Amino acid sequence: MYWDLFLNAIASGILLGGFYAAVTVGLAIAFGMLDVGNLAHPAFVILGSFCCYIFNQRWGVDPILAALVMTPFFFLLGAAIYQIYYLSFERRGEEGLRGLAFFFGLLFITEVGLILGFGVDYRFVEAPYIGPTLHLGGIDLALRTLTPFTISLVMVAGLQLFLSKTYTGRAILAVSQDSLALRLMSVRPYRVKLIAFGISIATAALAGAFLIIIQPVEPSIGRDYIGRVFAIVVLGGMGSFPGMMLAAMLLGVAESLTATFYGPSWSPAVAFGLLLLTLAVRPAGILGRRA
């Protein structure tokens, strides 16, 4: 019985980890590769959730399909935000304090805007795969987490292929490795970063669909994800997708075990505690990546 509980906690933790990977992959691109500390990423995920909610409630569209329709718009939104960020901070060399405050402000505006628009009620979507559960031996896999898990794996794998095989993808990797060298070769990192940041925000639309499939969403739950996503990016080695997957699963399992054996009210501390631990123990090497 105890063993069953344990196995189930591990299984649901892994599924949760897959979902965390989807939430994080955008930040792994923005923060891990482009050095843009986009604190507002979780807020865009929530924005994605609410877009899916509108599509689902008004026209009964499947949330994942709705998210796919939304991705181009999120891409444009991301590009616009990067444009402002570039002009106001990066070009002036002030991305540190003011850039962070900028994203913190964006996070807050998105959240309060959603509260003004939708109130603080929990919203949810309807889809055929939300109710049923798959039984494999003693392990229960809820389809509402299995579906996001599967699509999330496909998305991350797709992005990995895009980055390593296509011309644009390789350009993004080149920017992340040495942006100064690129400039010496008369390439403008600006345009590459614009596209990359657009992609980063576009993934938030899909992650938002997953979020609202897994659990009901209200505007301020995005905050809980700030610690998680940054913990995963840092733990995963700043922009490495395999590392990120591993870190996401680790966090998912750790949270799921804590929730099962100690109670869900302790799970926020897991992510942030893990983050503090990673930040404190991890040698300063990761900080001097550009230096």
Place this chain on the structure above:
Amino acid sequence: MKHITFWLSTAICVVVLFAASRLVTNDYFFFAGYVVLQYIVLATAWNILGGYTGYINFGTSGFFAIGAYSSVVLHKLWGPPIPVLIIVGGILAGAVGFGMGGLTLRLKGVFFAIGTLALAIVVQTFITNWDFVGGSRGVYIIRPPTAPLLGSYIHYLFLIMLVLAGIAVAVARSIEQSTLGYGLAAIRDDEQAAEAAGVPTLKLKLVSTTLSGALMGMAGAPLPYYVTYLDPASGFNLAYAVNAIAMPLVGGTTSWVGPVLGAIFLGTIQEVTRVTISSSLNLLFVGVLLVLFVVIAPNGLIGLYQPRRRRQDEPQRRPQAAL
């Protein structure tokens, strides 16, 4: 101006302001004034670390709530007068600030900022799971109906926060115009160069984080008596963190005037919109103004009034300085 002169003139300001407030008969003025003064303390405290030293603290609400909850604990155990609560809250939050200073050894820029956010959430989780202080249900504090000498309790709270704001501003001004302040500015502009030039960076950073944390805790200590009902969601409200960042950035981070101006400006706008329009909209204002100011007026309100020439004379910030 010598330090002693500034402390004296701040004290005179506090006395004059308080004397003037005795003429106000509407109690609402004291409730709103308390909030604005509390934000002056928070913004000034944040600026000691954020503006002078260049380390961004997203965990203001954590320090603030440590002060508030230490008061709750003391109130349940023994019920000492508020000045004692403020000192205890300041010591506890200062100790956590000292710990946060240790983080600066390893963490710079974004990593430090996120570390402070993590710190606030970890503290919040512990408070939420601690039944003695009410857990997630919150706790009621019954305050005495009257205060000594002043009569009305809210007048007493207002006076306390006014004095605290005076102390915070005077401390910030003293730091700014001392060797400590120049050392902090050196760290902000280029930590490696400062270290190489013999600035004891770790010691200065520890002083800065401890002072900043302690002042935030002191601002939070009277909170339970002001709100009379405290739960983790309101004590750790992200609004405190956003305001503590927005106010110095809107006012200007390089001098003690900035946070005070920003706190008065944003604090008043928020109180007015809270009463006249809606309480969610006032937070939207803060977010929008924060974004607008960092994009359009990077030096804040005081930057707008500085003559152009002086601005150009300022040494160019090193791009990597903040990271």
